Amino acid sequence: MSGAEFILTINVFVAGLLASAFMAIAIYDPKRVAARWFAFCYVMGIVYIGTEFSIPLFEDTRLITAINFAAFLATLLVMNVGLARRYDAAPPWRSMTAFFVMAIGAVYVTQGFERDSLLRMMTFQTPYAIAQVIGAVLVLRSRQALSQFDYVLSGVLLASALQFFSKPYLALAVGGSGADPHYYLQSTYAMVSQALGTVFALSIALLLLVILVRDILADVTQKSETDALSGLLNRGGFERRAETALREAARQGLPVTLIISDLDHFKSINDNYGHASGDRVIEAFARFISESKAGHHVAGRIGGEEFAIMLPGAHLAAARLFAEGARSAFSGLPIEGLPPHCRFTASFGVAELAAGEGIDHLMIRADAALYEAKKDGRDRVRVSGTAALFSDSTVVPFGVKPPNR
Secondary structure (H helix, E strand, O other): OOHHHHHHHHHHHHHHHHHHHHHHHHHHOOOOHHHHHHHHHHHHHHHHHHHHHHHHHOOOOHHHHHHHHHHHHHHHHHHHHHHHHHOOOOOOHHHHHHHHHHHHHHHHHHOOOOOOOHHHHHHHHHHHHHHHHHHHHHHHOOOOOOOHHHHHHHHHHHHHHHHHHHHHHHHHHOOOOOOOHHHHHHOHHHHHHHHHHHHHHHHHHHHHHHHHHHHHHHHHHHHHHEOOOOOOEOHHHHHHHHHHHHHHHHHHOOOEEEEEEEEOOHHHHHHHHOHHHHHHHHHHHHHHHHHHOOOOOEEEEOOOOEEEEEEEOOOHHHHHHHHHHHHHHHHOOOOOOOOOOOOOOEEEEEEEOOOOOOHHHHHHHHHHHHHHHHHOOOOOEEEEOOHHHOOOOOOOOOOOOOOOO
16 A cells, blocks of 8 residues: 555545534534535545545546546535635535536546646646635635634635645656556655645644634523523623723723613513513613614623613713613603503613723712612613713712612
8 A cells, every 4th residue: 555545545534534523513503504514525525535546447547537536626615615604605606616517627638638747737736726715715705703713724725725736846846646547646746745635634624623613612602691581691791791891991091981771660561561561671672772882882681670881982971972862762662562652761870980990890880870860760861970071960979889779
């Protein structure tokens, strides 16, 4: 057994393991459609290896070589479909199909050329390189925010494309690819080529596995931090995200404000209309807050009918305007499933982060301002501190916790 044949034999088992790993991810989380395509990709890789081993069995190798080429090109294009699914792009089915057919035709025709013809070898290897470049472009043009893993994956795909472009020159440098296709697997070039292909295939597969597992962990974390009724962050999730936002704002030297709001007379809503109606009011208010906030704001349901919104980069005046706008708009919002004449209100407390203050003290001051809004008749906004800015503001001493409402 030659070195190339040994590598191919190992690759059969590796491809089987990778296909099983991706299929396990697809079964665990059916939403990971990309995992199914990646599993299919490595199944196609096994088919390709099978055709590679079968070439010496044919006297006329032109057709089997074209099939071997088609099997590997299909493997790369199937991977690109998986990449498109993972990175929210539409798979370019028509262009890939046309490319696939034309590439097979070109390879079949050029098999009649001289064995070490640069044109024949370039015709064979260039479609592989193009397929890998397409994969990298699908990653880099994603509408999603890319992480370091995504950039590394695109870099490895481009490096793989480069090694496919370089293989014809590598073949000439090491003495060619064998006197004819029957002796390809015994050539030095075959061993080097298969070794390079294995390194890149494994690198890409491991990166894809890491990215998919990271996606699953991110979803699990999000679910653990999300309030099921409102769809906003729960208290724990809000506090963790808020602390992260505070650190980032401090690093950039930005102001931070916090708004805490509470639905007015919520008990009477449950008493008069039932708990299901109360849930609808919570859902409506949460949806309103979610649609009103900016992408960098942090919003959560921190109690039964109590909500918090952190506004990094906003001073007290801007947060006050946000709260006033939310208060006014929500008070005129009809709630689906409740009588058309019913309108509900919320009260708001606003506080701006002071130097050296943490999230706990900031929440205490915003909560104290909210208590003042409740005490003054509800359906109001009150702020903590800097009373001179607002004629109707209530100053709440730093660190004072209001009585239970």
